[in-house]
Structures are given as structure tokens and as C-alpha cells.
Amino acid sequence: IVMTQSPATLSVSLGERATLSCRAGQSVSGKVAWYQHRPGQAPRLLIYATSTRATGVPARFSGGGSGTEFTLTINSLQSEDFAVYYCQQYDDWPQNTFGQGTKLEI
Amino acid sequence: EVQLVESGGGFVQPGGSLRLSCAASGFSFFNYAINWVRQAPGRGLEWVSVISGSGDSPYYTDSVRGRFTISRDNSRNTVYLHMTSLRVEDTAVYYCAKDPTSVGATYPDFWGQGTLVTVSS
Numbered sequence: 001i002v003m004t005q006s007p008a009t010l011s012v013s014l015g016e017r018a019t020l021s022c023r024a025g026q027s028v029s030g031k032v033a034w035y036q037h038r039p040g041q042a043p044r045l046l047i048y049a050t051s052t053r054a055t056g057v058p059a060r061f062s063g064g065g066s067g068t069e070f071t072l073t074i075n076s077l078q079s080e081d082f083a084v085y086y087c088q089q090y091d092d093w094p095q096n097t098f099g100q101g102t103k104l105e106i
Numbered sequence: 107e108v109q110l111v112e113s114g115g116g117f118v119q120p121g122g123s124l125r126l127s128c129a130a131s132g133f134s135f136f137n138y139a140i141n142w143v144r145q146a147p148g149r150g151l152e153w154v155s156v157i158s159g160s161g162d163s164p165y166y167t168d169s170v171r172g173r174f175t176i177s178r179d180n181s182r183n184t185v186y187l188h189m190t191s192l193r194v195e196d197t198a199v200y201y202c203a204k205d206p207t208s209v210g211a212t213y214p215d216f217w218g219q220g221t222l223v224t225v226s227s
Contacts, residue, residue: 094211
């Protein structure tokens with residue numbers, strides 16, 4: 001299943017809201033996760049099952065969507081939030097697939 | 107604290123072999139599947155392989171099936187990825203990532219820092 005993220009790059013100011021989009025090539029039954037990846041660091045799980053925050057993830061991160069359209073919203077952007085974000089589907093087991101990423105920059 | 111530490115990456119010529127290791131700590135290792143996920147230069151993340159907690163159910167992405175073998179030693183809390191017939195397109199940072207289930211290939215909840223594999227002549 002192809003996961004298509006948009007935009008490729010998103011420029012947002014500190015304190016503002018960012019909305020990242022992810023489209024699945026077919027219905028994925030809500031089995032979508034989001035990851036944050038900072039350069040030189042390990043990827044970090046943010047959201048799974050469309051909207052469930054992983055342990056320790058701040059409430060300013062929220063996920064939504066259904067069917068084939070999903071979003072990750074980050075409110076009140078902080079400096080540490082600027083990174084690359086990936087969506088992933090895990091419905092087509094075990095052949096889970098990631099999107100190509102959205103780079104969030106200041 | 108969950109920790110995953112990869113090792114074994116390096117430079118290898120096309121057709122060569124390499125074995126990656128992933129040493130885990132901070133959780134009940136045998137209860138969880140472990141995935142390998144890679145990132146080629148300038149590209150996104152790509153799931154490569156997974157092995158169940160018991161070690162009896164390995165799965166692979168199509169491009170590596172028949173060339174890569176995943177295994178685990180639950181007595182050493184370590185997962186291995188034996189890579190053979192390496193191709194230039196296998197060049198990537200390889201991450202091991204803990205699955206929140208015993209079966210695997212869902213949404214990895216902890217990741218290592220990665221180890222770089224470079225395949226070039």
C-alpha cells in the first residue's frame with residue numbers, strides 16, 4: 001500500500017500550528033502511525049491507531065482521519081518539533097509501508 | 107529504560123555479506139518481536155524484516171527475501187540480520203526497532219540509533 005505525504009516541506013513559525021497530511025492507496029482500517037525523526041537520532045513513535053498518542057508524547061501532537069486520509073496536527077510549535085515526520089500503515093500485514101516524509105522547518 | 111544498540115555495519119562490495127546485530131535491554135526481550143527498518147541516503151523509511159518474540163516467524167520485504175536472514179538469540183537478548191548478495195541499493199542506515207506485539211510488523215515503539223551499511227565497488 002502506497003502512503004503519500006504532503007507537503008514534502010512545510011514552513012511554520014514557532015508557536016503556530018502545523019498540519020501534515022498522509023493519503024493511503026487503499027483503506028487501511030485506521031492502522032496508521034506517525035513518527036518524528038530528527039537528524040542523527042532514532043525515530044520516535046508519536047501516534048498509533050490513527051489518534052492514540054504514544055507514552056510520553058505531549059498533548060500538542062494529535063492524529064486524526066479515517067479511510068484513506070490521515071493528518072498529524074502539532075499545536076504551539078516548539079523548536080524541538082522541527083524534524084521529518086513519517087506516516088506508516090500496518091494494515092497490510094506484514095508488508096507495512098511508510099510515506100516519503102514531510103520535513104517541518106522554521 | 108528500553109535500549110536497542112545496532113552494530114556490524116560497514117563498507118562491503120556488491121555481492122558481499124554482512125551481519126548486523128541488535129542488542130536489546132530494558133524490557134522482556136522474548137515477549138516482543140523485533141523489526142529491521144532501513145533508510146537509504148535521501149530517502150524515507152523502509153521496513154525490511156521482522157522476527158517474532160519466539161523466533162519462529164520471520165518475514166521479509168520482497169526486495170530482500172532470499173538474500174537476508176533474520177534470527178534472534180533470546181538468551182543473549184540479541185537479534186541478527188545476516189545480509190548476503192548485497193547490492194548497491196541496499197546501502198542505508200539500518201535500524202532495529204522493538205514492536206509492541208509478540209508477532210510484529212505493526213508500529214515499532216522504540217528504535218535504535220542505526221548502523222550504516224555501504225555497498226559500493
